[in-house]
Amino acid sequence: MRRRTFVATLPALAMAPTLARAQQGTGGGAQGTDGPGQGGAPQPATAKGADLPGHWAAREDRFIRPDVHAGDRPVGASFASRTAVYGMNGAAGTAHPFATQAGIDILRRGGSAVDAAIAMNACLGLLEPTANGIGGDIYAMIWDPKQKKVVGLAGSGASPRGLSLETVRSRAKNGALPPLGAITVSVPGTVDGWWTMHQRYGKLPWASLFEPAIAMAEAGTPVPDIIAYYIRRSMANFAKPGNGVEETANALKTWGINGGKGPQAGQVFRNPDLARTYRAIAQGGRDAFYAGDIARTIDRYFKRIGGWLRYEDLAAHRSEWIEPNRTDYRGTTVHALGANTQGIATLQMLNILEHFDLKGAGFQSALSIHLQAEAKRLAYEDRARFYGDPKFSKVPVEWLISKEYAAERAKLIRPDRILTPVYPGQAPSRGDTTYFSCADKDGMMVSLIQSNFRGMGSGLVADGLGFMFQDRGQLFSLKDGHPNIYAPGKRPFQTIIPGFATRGSDPWMSFGVMGGDMQPQGQTQIIVNRVDYGLEIQSAGDAPRWHHEGSSQSMGEDDPDLGPTGRLRLESGVPIETRKRLAAIGWQLGDPDGGFGRYECVEHRMDGATRVYAAASEMRADGCALAY
Structure with a gap:
């Protein structure tokens, strides 16, 4: 061995x-x-008093080379760091x-x-x-x-x-x-x-x-x-x-x-x-x-x-124990927790994106990223306006995740320009992670x-x-009348959200993407990569990501100096031509800052009557996936 x-x-x-x-x-x-x-x-890489070999320092400039890429894999996507691990009895990442x-x-x-x-x-x-x-x-x-x-x-x-x-x-x-x-x-x-x-x-x-x-x-x-x-x-x-x-x-x-x-x-x-x-x-x-x-x-x-x-x-x-919310996205059922979390933002984004031909737009294309980022901006306006502890405020969840509302919001998106200004919807009468x-x-x-x-x-x-x-x-918000306004004994708005997807009556993916407001954005990108672009679970996570920052109504995590359209950060793997076209549309592009989330996933599949698990782990972290 x-x-x-x-x-x-x-x-x-x-x-x-x-x-x-x-x-x-x-x-x-x-x-x-x-x-x-x-x-x-x-900090310097060698620990004081430690008998350790020479070691590169975190983000040392001499190793960050745009002209040097990972070695070539004989199978799979060119950007994949590895393949998934497989097992029949169990898996973890x-x-x-x-x-x-x-x-x-x-x-x-x-x-x-x-x-x-x-x-x-x-x-x-x-x-x-x-x-x-x-x-x-x-x-x-x-x-x-x-x-x-x-x-x-x-x-x-x-x-x-x-x-x-x-x-x-x-x-x-x-x-x-x-x-x-x-x-x-x-x-x-x-x-x-x-x-x-x-x-x-x-x-x-x-x-x-x-x-x-x-x-x-x-x-x-x-x-x-x-x-x-x-x-x-x-x-x-x-x-x-x-x-x-x-x-x-x-x-x-x-x-x-x-x-x-x-x-x-x-x-x-x-x-x-x-x-x-x-x-x-x-x-x-x-x-x-x-x-x-x-x-x-x-x-x-x-x-x-x-x-x-x-x-x-x-x-x-x-x-x-709570009942998860869910929506159908091109034949896949995506589940999300409500309560005081941002989970339904993923569902809102997917409902909006269902109105666009992302597959036709092309993987890692400027149009694909533009449409996804615009869907995020629309969903996050609602996130900042309506999300909160349902024990203290009535959050219009059914309306927010409805297909009818998504259709209205999708009509606001244009393929050649950025929507501005952007506002939350008008609700009908009746609000760092591992x-x-x-x-x-x-x-x-x-x-x-x-x-x-x-x-x-x-x-x-x-x-x-x-x-x-x-x-x-x-x-917590400090604005009078806001669903998330501070109160004693109240749960604050939560960014942490697990992800789950099913197909028909069977489980499909147990997955998540860590990282504050990146989580619904990251979950959406994983679903899009798998459903629209056909990537397997490891390459779906290894693919370059985008992260949009900024909202006209913040939950407290945004940079107050961002402009009306916010900032769109792109990982270094996003094609240069895509960057140029996004800038031409009007996006304010930001450099990679490590805030693109970290992903783990276990996929359930059947080989005849035999259950098989595939497990993937994030190349942006120091973890791993194992199965047996």
């Missing part, structure tokens, strides 16, 4: 201590947005190889896809803290093979009940909440989301799902390049004076090895605090987090720093997304717990 094959088959539980023993002495050994992190700059290995190990032990998803998410909270953790929220769509339907889970926490709108407005800057500090913290919903899913679909004992993450947190793991890069950017951001974070010592203690700068690529990182927190959750279930010692530690911490989250807020939290996918031998498929929102989160880490709290509250 070749070494690469052998290493890939090792159980994750065994991998962590093995790697740690092999690399003892190579790292500091210190305790350690859904979108990219903020602030800072790439995450943003970190160790997390994927842990999921496959759980499936091999007889666990369900939900068991594997929980184990992988727990691992990612350690391995990819720049994108997720138990201080954040969670959403999932699950193909239930017994019911033969997609079911949805919303695990989003509410704002503190003791935090008033008046206080929130007093902390606002330029009419919006700041990105950091206790004012942005809402109840973390992840652990209860795990528990709720496990109660319905789990097969293995709850405590066993945390074993891989605990082992890795204690023994340590080498940090991949991209994750190290964003941890260091976050640490630099938290260290800036006047950033609004009430307390940063705990964050620096947890991740700030190398004198507060954070780990280098390949350096071993440990988080014994998180291991202890996971042990408590493994032994005490969700109540350990929401009603036990962890909750009381959180309560004491926020009282100490002058924050607002309290024990009572945690104790009152519950996840909920994604992963997995599937099991029984046909269950899980599409799960989990996030602390922007970067690593609020900057706040409760004493001795080893995880950071989300800053999701930044997305």
Whole structure:
């Protein structure tokens, strides 16, 4: 057996201590947005005191060469980084190889896809803290093979009940909440989301799902390049004076090895605090987090720093099962969660695009990208005007995702010019992230997304717990009458959305694209690449992407200096002629900035009577997909 094959088959539980023993002495050994992190700059590549080989620095200019492209593959698309992996018994794809290995190990032990998803998410909270953790929220769509339907889970926490709108407005800057500090913290919903899913679909004992993450947190793991890069950017951001974070010592203690700068690529990182927190959750279930010692530690911490989250807020939290929304796109049914998410933006975009011949426009053509970007602009006007917590505001979902409304909006789009000004529709009378996918031998498929929102989160880490709290509250509106206006005990607007597609009565794709407002744009591009252009699941994700920024009505994440048509960013792989034609139409083009999302996907297919899974992973991240 070749070494690469052998290493890939090792159980994750065994991998962590093995790697740690092999690399003892190579790292500091210190305790350690859904979108990219903020602030800072790439750091030197060699860790202080580390016996590591010479290594390229993140985004080092000498390796960014427009005249140099990837090697030639004998099959598949010219831009594909690899082919999908195939298996008959199970599959998983995450943003970190160790997390994927842990999921496959759980499936091999007889666990369900939900068991594997929980184990992988727990691992990612350690391995990819720049994108997720138990201080954040969670959403999932699950193909239930017994019911033969997609079911949805919303695990989003509410704002503190003791935090008033008046206080929130007093902390606002330029009419919006700041990105950091206790004012942005809402109840973390992840652990209860795990528990709720496990109660319905789990097969293995709850405590066993945390074993891989605990082992890795204690023994340590080498940090991949991209994750190290964003941890260091976050640490630099938290260290800036006047950033609004009430307390940063705990964050620096947890991740700030190398004198507060954070780990280098390949350096071993440990988080014994998180291991202890996971042990408590493994032994005490969700109540350990929401009603036990962890909750009381959180309560004491926020009282100490002058924050607002309290024990009572945690104790009152519950996840909920919800019915996903759906639409048909050229024979494929695309599902999306409603609640307080932006999920239906994907459905709105697809409904509009159904009125155009994208296949005839041509793959990566200026017309194709123009039509998609215009559909995004129209959908996002509605997103900023109508989306919010349906428990507080009536959101006209049925109207927004109707074919009739999409037909009206599609008539506004012209192939040779940009629509301006652009407005939301008139409703009728009556408002940084990790994604992963997995599937099991029984046909269950899980599409799960989990996030602390922007970067690593609020900057706040409760004493001795080893995880950071989300800053999701930044997305509340402060405008009177807005569906998403801040209120105590209300869930903020959520950008995190899992994706799922079915064909007929069968599941097809469990997929997602991470990254703030990029998520509906990325999901739409995946569906278009597969349905309109016939790409398989790996090349559909590897294909160059576009990302439009800017809206006349922002949800708080847009650059306020963008013009009326916003900015259209294109990855470097988009053809030069396409760029020229888009500029001629009038698009303000932006350089690639790493904000094009990260994708994972598991596809279900049948070979006669035999089930076959195909799994794909994102070339823009350090993860992998595996199947068996």
